[in-house]
Amino acid sequence: MKYLIFVFMLLGCANSRGDDHYINLQGDSFVLVTDKYFSRELSFNSLPTDKAFYMTYWGASPTAELRYGEQSVPIFYRGNDSEKLYLQLNNQVKTLTFHIQGKPVRYSTRYIQQQRGKVTADIPEVYELTNIVLALADKFHQTNYGRRVQGDYYQAMMKWFTPFKAHPIFTALGDVDYYSLVENGPAYEFMNDKIVKSEVYNSFRAKDAIAMQRELLENFAKISDFRSFYQQHQPYYSSLLKQFENDTQPKRIWSWLESEFPAEYQSYKVFFSPLGSGKHSARMFTHNGFKESIMFISGPNRYESGVDSPATKAIKLTRTLFTEIDHAYVNPISDNYINEINDALPELKNWYKGGGYNKPYLVFNEYMTWSVFLLYALESYSDEEYLMIKHHMEDFMVNKRGFYKFKAFNKELTRIYKKRSQEQTIEDLYEPIIKWLKTH
Template identity: 55%
Template sequence: MKHAFFALAIFTGLRAHAAEHYIALEKPEFELITDRFFSQALNFNSLAETKNVNLTYWGSIPQAEIRYNASSLLVRAQENELQRVHLQLEQKVKTIVFNMQTQPADYDQEYIQMHEGKVSIETPEVYELNNIVLALADKYHQTHYRMHSKGRYYADVLTWFSPFKNHPIFRTLNEINYYSLVENGPAYTFDGDTIARSAVYKGFRADDAIEDNKALLEDFARKSDFRKFYQQHRGYYSQLSEVFELGAQPKTIWQWLESHFPARYQSYRIFFSPLGPGNNSSRMFDDNDFKESIMFVSAPNRYESEHEASSTQWMKFTRSFFTEIDHTYVNPISDQYIDDINAAFIDLAPWYKGGGYNKPYLVFNEYMTWSIFSLYAREHYSAEDYAFSKSYIERFMVEKRGFYKFKGFNEELIRLYINRPNDDKITDLYPKMISWIRNNVDH
């Protein structure tokens, strides 16, 4: 049967929906495309015997496509999240294992009634346990998670947990990805001394380091009396949530974004830790006709400074929140213009220094999400605070993040926004901004 499928795959050129498949390569080169937009040229000869690909649910069920021999194999998660594609070249077979996250939330009527129309700002218990473990690893085991290591709370963490700095959990951390450990935290709760699955969330990353290290995390929590520490600091977590809500005004941002974009959400869930390193992310979950926008962001204490006015601190953590949450509005519109965006960015080098955003789609979304904050600030801040925020994000984007043409992009979007017809939304400005990119290739 395997050889019969090989013949079919080679000669039909049809797309197949894969659960577990074999494909025969005529040459070593093939292409892997994930989530429709992200292409990777691969070579069978340099491929590991088993290549693992984790595909996270960001707003829809992930998928992958393998293009080979003028044919295409479409890999979609169906009943099984784990799917294998076996590639054969001559007599050798190698495997790509796709771990696909599907249906990551289960919203029942009780949850919907409790959260509809609300912004929830939280530091969940298992999530904070994981942040503490990584902060201790940075301090005592020379890891590089870049956890926030200033302030009274961090000092409390060291005082309480340093006697347990040689716990076996720390020997596993060299192999643990930050996101797979920390961001899956809200998908778990404590049941006594046991870490149990949440009744609502199944996970926030396809790769789940908590499941693989649950026994060690439970043991560390029990021996260090973590749950007592967490209870003693609940007041501080609540205080940070109140500061965030007062300073960032997330409900105002929510309403403003939905006045300009077609996306609609019934709930905002915001997770942060006082120890967070600034690794933000957002995603959209949809279940039972209930859509929720979920984000991991920096806590307000990360922006505390004796040398800055409170209004400046608030602006900075508002920007941090805004430029994460607006991805859930900006990205779906960018999806509609993906071919135009790719054509406009002929060469990314003049636009971006290189790094984690080496795709036209990703670069465009970073430019757009940050620039839209300027539009929001213009309408909600005083003239003085708006001028400061505009200058601040332009310097930050150009000098620190390496998005070299952001200042010009920002000024053009502001100009178009000010002069737009009354009925036009930000979404109507996409074609003009893409055209501006195309016309500013050489300068």
Template identity: 45%
Template sequence: MKYMLLVLLLCAIRITQASEHYIILESPNFELVQDTFFSQSVDFTSLPENKVMSLTYWGNNPKVEIIYNGDNLFVSQKGNSFERVYLQFGEKIKTISFNIQTNPAIYTEEYIQLHKGTVSVETPEVYELNNIILALADKFHQANYRMYAQGEYYADVLTWFSTFKDHEIFMRLNDVDYYSFVENAVAYEFNGDQIQQSSVYKGFRVTDNVKGNISVLEDFAKKSDFKTFYKQHHSYYSTLSNTFQSGARPKDIWHWLEANFPGRPEFR
């Protein structure tokens, strides 16, 4: 710590080293701007000792701009999935740590040609498996995320899976973030009874709560015979897809957006 303070005092207001950045604040107030759109004023005195932020990729490399002392600092992916900013005000130092998501998909030329101009609405296996697990964990679907808990399909889920609620996977959900558990499930697929990373998608949230639970998810799926349940309800998933396609008309929305907003955002 003494060495760090010496560096801060001897060098300019900002020093950037690989994935670490150093800032000396002249006042306790600064701005955090995420992806140029979302801005918040921050008071150093109320900042946690180590604030952690997750930067999600939405089509461009995620970026954060820290505006301070009439200057600014940009934090972006640049090959790193983790970066940290040290901020000093007076004699106190605090940190903001950034978990940074890289491009969540790799589209080969073959994949692009196969899917070009198409819109698909699907219920992927691992995605539905994780939704079912959270639906069974009452506090998640009832209190936090308002998952749809009515109808014949929901009743089928309870009938089929309720006897497995003592499975280990439910003991791991206390600290699980809903979005990183469900949305990142799309980046995984079954190969037989094994769950493996998709060849196309890497994930849709920075924190991946699927990866560390793969063996437990595989075990739950096997013991509950999830794949048989999924196959038996294939027609239901198809009905959902058709209903969404005809009701929301996503391709028409796509064409309207292309026609009315032809430009592409430029991120600094």
């Protein structure tokens, strides 16, 4: 990297741009670090005139740093939804705009009283609207974003909404980012024909496609009579929610995880759609002294086809839920070992095929979250069921997802788990498993 010399000034309140940063560059390259762990080298010359960055809240308010030599400019939430940084090089100025999700949630005293100790699964109305729009859009969106394109519900949805595919919402969302559209759905609700912000959630992603296209979504919902479709399918939604509860036993998972990890949450919230499949994520929100673990996962109907027994389908659904839930427990411990994880995985190509998990921290957490589920399965299922899900997960992780050494990793974590003392928890296994990584 070519290091730079910057001269920067934080302008005072007398300037109309307030706390924005102004930097005179002496060279083309600089480094942007987000959330302390993820760095990338950027080039001034290849930047557009105004480059946007979206900083999503996962378990804490997001941060970034622009680094240059031994110095840095911090970017963090200071009460504004966006911060700007102005770069100048050779009389040309470019703007970096950071959209910061600083306050994603508002937990009122009433909400806390209602939700404390509860696991709530839901198919929110606006969330399902966005899933329908995405499933209707075209084959690219259905395939790339894992739409479930089979079953009676899908067929009923297509019959109802296909006559409205000429609506301008589909042009406006031609290059839509799945997460910015669908995952922000639970942050909105209907008030008559209007889509309004939820009283609880501000957003789930810093980039919010619903906010950008709210009027078109409202219009599509109105002319297609979406709300009638949603109401007519309430019995089906209710059956899926009941099946989810029966199959996964989420409070049992909750109790087991908090016996093995120091993190504690007062509420679990789970969102899924009958049209969703494969795109999962989790975050941890804290406000007003209340901590909530939130997951976006596939619904039970993901496993309704095929020859698996009901018990096997239930175990696979439980795995889907568990490997999102336990990020809320695994990741905070991994944060304490970030340097050791980086040292242990200097070459990711031997551990991961490449793609979205392109940092040692991310790769390690995927290995750990999936293997921790198998520790839970070891204690929760029969020997036959355990061996079935173990074989299924090892095959899926190695051959489908490209985490090449998952089988060996899981074997070692299971070995040290079985050998641990009575007082030890999974938190105590981090040091020995990271040590093992270094030699494999």
